[in-house]
Amino acid sequence: MKGNSQTIINSWWEQLKNAEQKVSADEVYAGDHWKVATSMITPNLDLWVLSAGYGLIHSSSKIGSYDATFSNGSENSINKTGLTNNEWWKALHQIRSSERFKCHSLHSLVSTHTDDVFIIAASPDYVRVIQDELKQLVSEKKLTNKNFFIVSSINNINKTLTPYLLESKADFCSTLKGGRVSLNIRLAKYLLEDFKVNIFDSKSVTNKYNFLKKNAIKLSAIKRKNISDEEVRSFIRKELNSAQVAKISATMLIKKLRNENLACEQKRFTRLLKELS
Incomplete structure (x- = not known):
């Protein structure tokens, strides 16, 4: 517009x-x-x-x-x-x-x-x-x-x-x-x-x-590796292909990503997931 x-x-x-x-x-x-x-x-x-x-x-x-x-x-x-x-x-x-x-x-x-x-x-x-x-x-x-x-x-x-x-x-x-x-x-x-x-x-x-x-309990800083959009897409594809359930939430996926010490802002991750869905 x-x-x-x-x-x-x-x-x-x-x-x-x-x-x-x-x-x-x-x-x-x-x-x-x-x-x-x-x-x-x-x-x-x-x-x-x-x-x-x-x-x-x-x-x-x-x-x-x-x-x-x-x-x-x-x-x-x-x-x-x-x-x-x-x-x-x-x-x-x-x-x-x-x-x-x-x-x-x-x-x-x-x-x-x-x-x-x-x-x-x-x-x-x-x-x-x-x-x-x-x-x-x-x-x-x-x-x-x-x-x-x-x-x-x-x-x-x-x-x-x-x-x-x-x-x-x-x-x-x-x-x-x-x-x-x-x-x-x-x-x-x-x-x-x-x-x-x-x-x-x-x-x-x-x-x-x-x-x-x-x-408040001060959060300890976690250093994660920043990854590109294509690397995020690759991670999402891999997880979707190996998922044991019919539908997996964005929250669960990004938690798995961060557990691997990889970094992606939530809005960017949700956008990329939507592109692949």
Whole structure:
């Protein structure tokens, strides 16, 4: 998709409208991150999604499947459309139906739910997409250290937002379990799990985070050999051919790869596996 932003977004939106099947978002998304996120839902905790395909949506919103991401390095990265992530995000919210997705924008959602608490658990790429709205809400004092936290790793997040950041560290994995790909949401769940209905204490969240940080078991550095895409493909082919089961997961395969002291970033591995499937 090339051309001006309106043409690009109109073309994308037409593709979404023509999707054959539309079900609630909590049935469309998958993976460890999403599994943990949906396990947190209660009558008093709403789950919202920063969707590269649709914008900000409620987990019950009806959507079709799509291939798009704000993360760099993917064949479906938004920046390959000719728009920046931020331009895409703004254009999406200008064209879509506010009623269908239960809000006009993140700014409007926060502005109309003044008694709510907002926890953003996302990768830095996704946090940067919404940071202009977050900065505005902070400047308007609609988001404060009493009702707002960001759970993410540090990666060029705007300095205005760093006072609200609870950094997800790899050392937390031993306590929170799971892989690094779901670390942000696992940390958010850990920080919120002790709170009772309608009771939220930001100081207790900070104290719990600081306790975890102080007592986390430091991961020992493992030196693995970096390998090329073709070497990864060769490994995948070998494992698929020798697999004793009909279907083997990406998580299991990459674990075997790393057990052989070989290195490949998870998103790259998943992309290469998809190419061969």
